[in-house]
Amino acid sequence: MNLESIRMAVRGMLANRMRSALTMLGVLIGVGAVIILVAVGSGSAAAAAKSLEALGSNTLTVSAGGFGAGARGGTQSRGITITDNDVTALSDKTQLPDVSAVIPIVNGSTSSAASFNGASTTPGSFIGTIAAYSPVRNAPVTAGRFLTDDDIANHNEVMVVGTTFAKNLLGATANPNALLNEQVQLGSQSLTVIGILKSKGSNGFQDQDDIVILPESVVRDFYTGNTGTVSQVIVQAETAAATTNVQAEITSLLQSRHTGSTATSFRVLNQASLLSTQADSNRTFTVLLGSVAAISLLVGGIGVMNIMLVTVTERTREIGIRKAIGARTSNIVSQFLTEAVLLSLLGGLLGVACGFIGSHFTIVGVKPVIETYSVVLAIGVSLAVGLFFGIYPASRAAKLRPIDALRHE
Amino acid sequence: MSAPLSSVADPTTANPTTANPAAANPAAAEAPRRRPAVIELRRISKIYGVGDIEVHALKDISLDIERGDFVAIMGASGSGKSTLMNVIGCLDVATKGRYRLAGTDVGNLTDDEQATIRNRRIGFIFQSFNLIPRTTALVNVELPLVYAGVKRGERRDRAIAALERVGLGARIDHMPNQLSGGQQQRVAIARAIVTNPAIILADEPTGALDSTSTAEVLSIFEELNMERRTVVVITHEDEVAVHAKRVVRFRDGEIVSDVRQATIRGLPPNVSSPAHAVRSIA
Numbered sequence: 001m002n003l004e005s006i007r008m009a010v011r012g013m014l015a016n017r018m019r020s021a022l023t024m025l026g027v028l029i030g031v032g033a034v035i036i037l038v039a040v041g042s043g044s045a046a047a048a049a050k051s052l053e054a055l056g057s058n059t060l061t062v063s064a065g066g067f068g069a070g071a072r073g074g075t076q077s078r079g080i081t082i083t084d085n086d087v088t089a090l091s092d093k094t095q096l097p098d099v100s101a102v103i104p105i106v107n108g109s110t111s112s113a114a115s116f117n118g119a120s121t122t123p124g125s126f127i128g129t130i131a132a133y134s135p136v137r138n139a140p141v142t143a144g145r146f147l148t149d150d151d152i153a154n155h156n157e158v159m160v161v162g163t164t165f166a167k168n169l170l171g172a173t174a175n176p177n178a179l180l181n182e183q184v185q186l187g188s189q190s191l192t193v194i195g196i197l198k199s200k201g202s203n204g205f206q207d208q209d210d211i212v213i214l215p216e217s218v219v220r221d222f223y224t225g226n227t228g229t230v231s232q233v234i235v236q237a238e239t240a241a242a243t244t245n246v247q248a249e250i251t252s253l254l255q256s257r258h259t260g261s262t263a264t265s266f267r268v269l270n271q272a273s274l275l276s277t278q279a280d281s282n283r284t285f286t287v288l289l290g291s292v293a294a295i296s297l298l299v300g301g302i303g304v305m306n307i308m309l310v311t312v313t314e315r316t317r318e319i320g321i322r323k324a325i326g327a328r329t330s331n332i333v334s335q336f337l338t339e340a341v342l343l344s345l346l347g348g349l350l351g352v353a354c355g356f357i358g359s360h361f362t363i364v365g366v367k368p369v370i371e372t373y374s375v376v377l378a379i380g381v382s383l384a385v386g387l388f389f390g391i392y393p394a395s396r397a398a399k400l401r402p403i404d405a406l407r408h409e
Numbered sequence: 410m411s412a413p414l415s416s417v418a419d420p421t422t423a424n425p426t427t428a429n430p431a432a433a434n435p436a437a438a439e440a441p442r443r444r445p446a447v448i449e450l451r452r453i454s455k456i457y458g459v460g461d462i463e464v465h466a467l468k469d470i471s472l473d474i475e476r477g478d479f480v481a482i483m484g485a486s487g488s489g490k491s492t493l494m495n496v497i498g499c500l501d502v503a504t505k506g507r508y509r510l511a512g513t514d515v516g517n518l519t520d521d522e523q524a525t526i527r528n529r530r531i532g533f534i535f536q537s538f539n540l541i542p543r544t545t546a547l548v549n550v551e552l553p554l555v556y557a558g559v560k561r562g563e564r565r566d567r568a569i570a571a572l573e574r575v576g577l578g579a580r581i582d583h584m585p586n587q588l589s590g591g592q593q594q595r596v597a598i599a600r601a602i603v604t605n606p607a608i609i610l611a612d613e614p615t616g617a618l619d620s621t622s623t624a625e626v627l628s629i630f631e632e633l634n635m636e637r638r639t640v641v642v643i644t645h646e647d648e649v650a651v652h653a654k655r656v657v658r659f660r661d662g663e664i665v666s667d668v669r670q671a672t673i674r675g676l677p678p679n680v681s682s683p684a685h686a687v688r689s690i691a
Contacts, residue, residue, distance in 0.1 A: 322541075327556050
């Protein structure tokens with residue numbers, strides 16, 4: 001494949017512009033699809049991994065009840081209720097030496113509407129907790145401050161809010177920080193906004209910014225009543241490696257404290273194992289998308305072969321002329337093969353360009369992340385497609401006897 | 410305004426593109442012994458099909474054509490004259506018999522060697538011009554030189570010289586469909602002579618042309634012949650045949666007459682003086 005055959009192939013392509021463009025389109029779509037679909041797959045994987053990492057990979061979530069939140073009872077084993085005493089026991093360093101923090105969470109009523117200056121909204125999540133929630137759940141504030149131990153101890157009527165919640169009250173284009181130090185009516189109670197949480201985005205299930213966080217004591221005072229129970233406990237292990245150990249310890253501790261309870265009476269979720277499960281399912285998703293795209297690339301390749309076969313048939317006379325004036329078999333092979341390779345390579349490069357452009361848009365809520373391997377793979381495959389599907393038509397073209405080719409009409 | 414080609418004295422040995430000593434040497438070796446015919450056909454037969462549907466397109470033909478001759482091969486459609494042209498031009502191989510072209514036995518050559526022979530020794534001119542579509546006149550004329558491995562700059566110069574020679578110097582960038590039939594045939598002639606071949610092989614070259622273009626093409630053939638190039642024209646038109654030095658008639662795959670109208674070394678019969686052919690064809 002020398003410069004001369006490239007020049008000749010380019011001339012051939014230019015002489016048949018429409019056909020060349022259509023051939024390239026097939027490869028373009030295949031390559032573009034591979035890049036975009038793989039990017040969507042890895043984009044959603046990255047988003048999910050990020051949201052799980054935001055929870056902290058060395059944290060465990062202990063929730064009451066069997067399957068699903070709350071005690072459902074029924075035929076399955078009755079769920080237990082986690083009490084303040086359980087929280088105290090979990091915090092006991094002598095029993096659970098690897099635990100570094102225990103954060104109780106009391107869910108407020110999700111039907112509590114908030115209102116401010118005439119606007120009203122219902123927070124997606126409404127929780128009461130303690131000051132340590134912020135570092136453990138990786139929930140810093142961008143303005144104001146988080147809850148302090150004093151807020152909990154003094155039952156201060158304050159709250160920290162997420163940006164979506166703030167925007168729902170202020171308007172979508174408003175700066176959420178404007179809600180700072182304002183009095184917001186939440187249910188029956190008026191509370192002072194003392195902090196705005198840093199935005200976390202969606203975790204794929206819900207908007208993590210549509211949240212209000214109150215002192216645990218205040219939630220009990222005004223919304224749930226002082227039942228002495230908590231909805232969830234977040235337990236942070238000293239290290240990520242210790243989480244599995246801590247998970248077992250918590251399970252046995254809670255079982256011993258609640259007589260008659262079984263392993264299904266409560267749930268201890270390990271974020272690390274969730275993360276790996278999530279990663280696995282995302283990989284499956286990416287592979288699935290990738291194979292759909294690979295099939296389209298294959299179809300594009302067969303398109304190239306089809307067009308090359310048609311080209312050879314249509315240009316049989318031309319091949320005859322070329323042979324009559326002295327073209328060798330190898331000249332013809334390299335011309336047609338070069339045409340096929342150039343068509344698919346150009347189509348591939350255009351497909352990469354389309355893939356890059358397409359990946360700038362958010363697709364079904366996912367910000368695509370371009371994977372280098374998919375670009376390399378797509379270009380490699382498009383080249384291989386050109387070579388593989390170009391060889392047969394090219395050799396068919398070259399084997400014709402000059403007189404047979406010339407007589408062809 | 411005809412610009413002479415770079416070398417016209419002896420196209421067989423002066424061909425600057427000759428890179429195949431095996432093909433060139435036998436001619437040189439035989440030269441002192443006897444003046445060799447550039448085309449030597451010995452008992453050539455061509456049979457199409459097998460069994461009951463066998464068609465004998467050529468029946469035991471023997472024909473010598475000497476260098477510098479201008480031969481018209483005539484015959485009705487189906488007389489075998491086109492088959493003969495294909496055999497002479499190495500586009501097809503004979504079923505039986507021996508064919509030597511400029512001293513080389515063509516029957517023993519591989520496909521690629523035959524391609525080289527077509528490229529270096531033969532210039533083809535077809536009834537339907539057979540230019541590559543959607544490709545400029547210049548690129549069409551350059552093409553044989555591409556396959557001969559001639560460098561770009563030289564190729565372009567030689568192609569332009571050949572196009573000027575046939576009076577198309579101003580139309581080198583025209584596509585075939587932007588040219589008249591006569592002009593297309595002249596592009597085809599430029600393509601045939603650009604490699605400086607020993608033999609010009611024309612199959613019904615004027616079959617698709619009007620009388621003016623026919624006259625132009627024939628006068629180019631006469632000029633080429635006066636440069637001692639061998640010209641073989643396949644035709645069924647008597648107006649074409651009168652320009653040839655020798656007329657061979659075919660019927661049913663056999664030669665029925667072989668008439669010499671002028672000497673090999675002399676002028677073509679329709680040319681009264683050497684000046685006659687030197688005229689503007691642009």
